[in-house]
Amino acid sequence: MNKHHDPASEFDAATGQSTTGHEWDGIRELNTPLPRWWLGIFYATIIWSVGYWVIYPAWPLLTDATRGVIGYASRQEIEDDLVVMRKDRAALASGLAEASLEQIKADPALFRIATAQGKAAFGDNCAACHGVGGSGAKGYPNLNDDEWLWGGSLAAIQTTLQHGIRVAGNNDTRVSQMPAFGRDGMLKRDEISAVANHVRELAGLSTAPKADLALGRKLFADNCAACHGPAGKGNQELGAPNLTDAISLYGMDLASLTETITNSRNGVMPAWGQRLDPTTIKALTVYVHSLGGGQ
């Protein structure tokens, strides 16, 4: 039915339609053109795209791309969004900056902001060692439990965060100084074994059958009780852990205890006050406190 073709030469008798003149293996293609409106839209999109190329950045060049005549860049939209976001957050952040830790804890709105911001900051800065939810690992304290080396009050947590543990050159940093009794030759190997067994005895755990518990008790009193207390209950002022409870940072099996007494453990945490602003430290403090171990 297409007028552009000569119906006499390219006419399909079976259907009464003209053909395109193409033939493959004796099969001829009927001329069934696309609807005009469809073609119209197709051509319109092509014309549209030309305008698009001119107006917007479109063509990649070797090291750059065409800029487009109106200078549009999605970068600008992001920056505009960031300005709006910073403005929105400034109000929230100023609330945190002005309030004390106790005030933040008491105000549900501030508390929600602080824990949300603290959680994000925790993921960025703390999760690498303490785990995503503060679950800790051997040598890295679990922040969800109720055992604190340096205290679990808001103020104590803030100090630990601000000044870190064993940070060189920071006068306020937390330092516990357990000697390396074996490495420094203060105790002999069998003495260390006796102390380790006594520590297990203190914690209510089984001791080795041939352990000299009397020797261990004496050595503990002479060497360890000053910091850990005569009953091994620990001292948060000195960062000395409670040896009698169900939690331990480095393990209470004989091998771990022997290692601890021989070489000591001197865990380190950065002083985050050098890297994070005071508001973020506050938010982190409230978040860590809210994990469940806060005192």
Added chain:
Amino acid sequence: MALAESEDAPLFAPSKKVYPQSVSGPFRRAKWLILVLCLGIYYLLPFLRWDRGPNLPNQAVLADIANNRFYFFFIEIWPQEVYYFTGLLILAAFVLFLMNAVAGRVWCGYLCPQTVWTDLFLAVERAFEGDRRERMKRDEGPWTADKLARKTGKHLVWLVIAWWTGGAWVLYFADAPTLVRELATFTAPLSAYVWIGILTFTTYALAGIMREQVCTFMCPWPRIQAALTDDDALNVTYRYDRGDPRVSVKQATRLRAANEPAGDCIDCFQCVAVCPTGIDIRDGSQMDCIQCGLCIDACDTVMLKINRPAGLIAYDTDDNVKRRIAGQKPVYRLIRARTLIYTALIGLVGGAMIYQLATRSTAGISVLHERTPLFVTLSDGSIRNAYTIRLLNKRPDSRPFALTVAGLPGIRVETVGTQATADLRPIITVDPDSSREIRALVTVPAGIPLDKSQTITFTASDLFAGEVVTARDHFIAP
């Protein structure tokens, strides 16, 4: 050859313009009534107010997308309750099936939005361009100023109606009076204008220009209803047992005097002239027929004029036509397996929805076990799990909930940043019409034998209203 013959036919028939003639009668009146009712509800419902108390929208029907709420008179639907819409859709499907079992494609003829708006647009067309003959004559004639004015006027009124249709639609998504003011002062959100534009275009195109083509070519329902209908469904039927053979009035009088057979149909084509889809009902029931009954009105008018009984075209079944030819009494069985099953299903789904609505709680609790860490051993050897609890308060006032947990000996719960009752149950106050997320710590004392995982139950009870909601989760131990 039959095959070649069918292939000779063009791939599609060029559409011929349908000029429906105006008609009057009971079915036409029913259609006007339904039209006024449906469009009245659609255009005015957004302005109906419904007092829900402070801080809540007072629009009777409102889809509040921004706040994730849907308000329907006394019902307020939260996002997690969208199954009500599923129920409504199922219900709608069954009602449609039942309508089909009772009276064929009657939905198409009276209630379908396409039919209703097309009817309205046809009325506008008639007002500007006159009835069928006048329109046909003018369309064939040359373009004159009068013709141009009439056509322009028609399209303008169509556009106004279409624009109003789109405008009414967006009013269901925001406070109607406010939005009307914003629209008038060009301060409404861009999306409102875009949606009005889209719906103006679709209404104008579908109801004004495409009309019956939507029903015959675009709508899937005629195909589906062909599979759903049965011999007992009422359809607009030409009773050829009475109508054929078709002869003129004069000839019929002569034949009847001679005691020879003469049909009542006088081939006046009134049934075709009034048909909005342009078909001839005398060809039998067909896909294009929307069962609107206007041909019945037209035919009855003619029958009255030529002193023959009405009902040559009527809602009837093909079976009955055959029965009359065979000399039997026509029957219509409304109560049969199909209608009974559909009615029962409608009752079932509707009943379930009403039960669900009547017994639904205005509070909710959901519990999520925290995974890092799964459990914590405390210094005294007790085991603690942490949970994120979300409490829902669907009431318009602030409510305090006391949280308890049960399922293990000595188990207790505390929450972070809340107060507690005298018996140490944490109190969580949830703001009106909102939800609150809270961290809960559940502890089981040392010495309780624990599996790796055991089920525990959280219960939140409204301290004043007494409403209680529970949720179950697992307590994980080493």
